[in-house]
Amino acid sequence: MARYELVKRSVALITLTNPPVNALSSAVRHAIAKSMEHALNDPKVTAVVIYGENGRFCGGADIREFAGPLRGPPLVPLLDAIEAGEKPVVAAIEGVALGGGFELALVCHYRIAHFKARLGLPEVTLGILPAAGGTQRLPRLIGIPAALELITTGRHISAQEALKLGIVDQVTEQNACEVAVEFALRAVAKPLSSRRVSTLTTPCPPDLDALLEAVTMQVKKKARGAMAPLACVQAVRAAATMPYSKGIKRESELMATLFNSGQARALQYCFFAQRTAGKWTLPSGAQWNNSKPREIRRAAVIGLGTMGRGIVVSLARVGISVIAVESEKKLLETGKQMVIGMLERDAKRQGVSASLNLLKFTLSLQDLKDVDIVIEAVFEDMALKKHVFQELSKVCRPATLLCSNTSGLDVDALAGVTDRPHLVVGMHFFSPAHVMKLLEVVCGPRSSSETIATAMSLGKRMGKVSVAVGNCPGFVGNRMLKPYLDQATFLLEEGATPEQIDKALEDFGFAMGVFRMSDLAGLDVGWRVRKESGLTGPDIDPKNPPRRRQGHRYCPIPDMVCEQGRFGQKTGRGWYMYDSPGGTNAKSDPLIQNLLEMYRSRYGIQPRNISDQEIIERCLFALANEGFRILEDGIAARPEDIDVIYLFGYGFPRHRGGPMFYASMVGLERVLERLEHYHQAHPDVPHLEPSPLLKKLVACGSPPVQNWREHIKTMHSHL
Ligand SMILES: CCC/C=C/C(=O)SCCNC(=O)CCNC(=O)[C@H](O)C(C)(C)COP(=O)([O-])OP(=O)([O-])OC[C@H]1O[C@@H](n2cnc3c(N)ncnc32)[C@H](O)[C@@H]1OP(=O)([O-])[O-]
Incomplete structure (x- = not known):
């Protein structure tokens, strides 16, 4: 020694x-x-x-x-x-x-x-x-x-x-x-x-x-x-x-x-969880240490919106030459100026010259013939993405990897329209992509181990914490977000305010409460997803929107906010009001308070005092409960992977270890008991029904989080 x-x-x-x-x-x-x-x-x-x-x-x-x-x-x-x-x-x-x-x-x-x-x-x-x-x-x-x-x-x-x-x-x-x-x-x-x-x-x-x-x-x-x-x-x-x-x-x-504090245990757990996440493994036996990634020298990024620009910058920063593609001249020019500005500011900070010679900007997919990898970052629309993948299939050489930066769409459906489904994988970056450290590598059922290894290693090269996840709507991070957001809006119906809920979550340690985070991300994104899934749309009576849809409790308040053109920070109004569109200083908005009061009186809801404890339990236990389901479904291989996703992608406080570690610290028995309690009170909210895996772990004596894997018998691993 x-x-x-x-x-x-x-x-x-x-x-x-x-x-x-x-x-x-x-x-x-x-x-x-x-x-x-x-x-x-x-x-x-x-x-x-x-x-x-x-x-x-x-x-x-x-x-x-x-x-x-x-x-x-x-x-x-x-x-x-x-x-x-x-x-x-x-x-x-x-x-x-x-x-x-x-x-x-x-x-x-x-x-x-x-x-x-x-x-x-x-x-x-x-x-x-x-x-x-x-x-x-x-x-x-x-x-x-x-x-x-x-x-x-x-x-x-x-x-x-x-x-x-x-x-x-x-x-x-x-x-x-x-x-x-x-x-x-x-x-x-x-x-x-x-x-x-x-x-x-x-x-x-x-x-x-x-x-x-x-x-x-x-x-x-x-x-x-x-x-x-x-x-x-x-x-x-x-x-x-x-x-x-x-x-x-x-x-x-x-x-x-x-x-000996819980915080020290949580933070040390995070240290090892982050390293564990890189050690992906597939049911086929392929894994991080037996699958060789391909070398990536030339990449292409399609779409120069916020995500695309961040991805171009992340690639160029590590010396990869990038061809950036847009569909219109004006969009291309705007994107180009933004990317160059970002790289120049970067270089100035480091006292070096910006590597602009690595960049090429084009309107033509034909320029992508020789690249090693394409990362598509166009609008979140399946038909559009399928069209892009079909075109890429025709243009790119047969060995080119085709990746999608979708935040939740079916990666296998995209693979299905190409001539090389084994070379298709999801690379879900988080916004802004040149800042956020998380990358979900979404493995489709046909993605080859070499493809996954390449995406994971490219992520690492870009300084990201890459986590391999299975292909399901929303993957891990956004799938878990739904029950968390739902609970927050149900609490609004029952008497809480956005300010109260955000404060409880921020006091817990979140970088941003759920409503401030939604304002930052843009409320229209979720609204579009709800419309696409048929949860809302022109058939809904705007004066009397039903509170049950598709057999479950539904809170129409987020749709009502969007109907008023309040899409969050970018429009200067959302759950809060801002000094101007794009402003970041969130202030309480009396219009939202009025809207909540009118809503409750329209539906005869008697607002009640809601404690911070209830806010934390309902939001975070629902979040962890979905995490247990994700483990059962084989969408994430380990609780550590879920925690790493929430730590690096969603501002979960590191000293709490991530949602799954937090649940284990609270005590699985207690989490189960509280979920049962809340499910009884809200039987029309399936996300509050304790997952079978949680029940099983409690029945096995609540083993420490590092040992859960032994109890996860996935019938159909998606990894
Ligand atoms: C009274 C006491 C006061 C003092 C307190 C302290 O010193 S507190 C400590 C203060 N020190 C720190 O906080 C430094 C912590 N370490 C680091 O920041 C980085 O590991 C690095 C920068 C040293 C190397 O980065 P890199 O990207 O090249 O490599 P990598 O990160 O992938 O690690 C490779 C392997 O080594 C493992 N391992 C690493 N360090 C330790 C350790 N201290 N211990 C045990 N194991 C450790 C790591 O888990 C991984 O194992 P795996 O997965 O292969 O089984």
């Missing part, structure tokens, strides 16, 4: 050997402790270099060990001992120095970083804080404001930024280990006292209290209920106001409150 060798006759080189990221597992900590003891006691050794094998210094504590009791030497005394040693220790940082790995580097007397290395204290993203002295040493080294920013955000920084901040002593383009050994030899004669960071005095700004207060407010606003960022501020405050010996105790107390 760590190799010890003597180099240049007097330098002890300790190399961490715990692939893939040299995490500080108990065995690694043990090996470091033994190696350091050896080095300090061996008279031949005059200096020490700590390095990580395979070009990775250290990815921090072994997160998998957090679930069990602490074994092996604890990190704090181990690191304190390294710092206190009388022989100079140099960290040779290549790849990453993160979390405990960064803290290990901070106790070394010198730090040499490779120019491509990245450093950071991402503990806050795992619901904890840098509790191996990180919150006490970093402020002493770089001052309170910079340390606060790094510790409360968990941001990774480049070696160059680390040098500027004074975290590393040298950045090199050569082998960091070799440079560190030479550096160590030169350091032997120098005094160490000023190199022990814990002994430094924290440089404090004169307005410390005001600064901490301002950061606390800022962090509170951003954290949306997460505890760790606030604890980080308190720990840094200790570094500013206490000697190291007391500060480290404060750090440890704060860590104790976080370490």
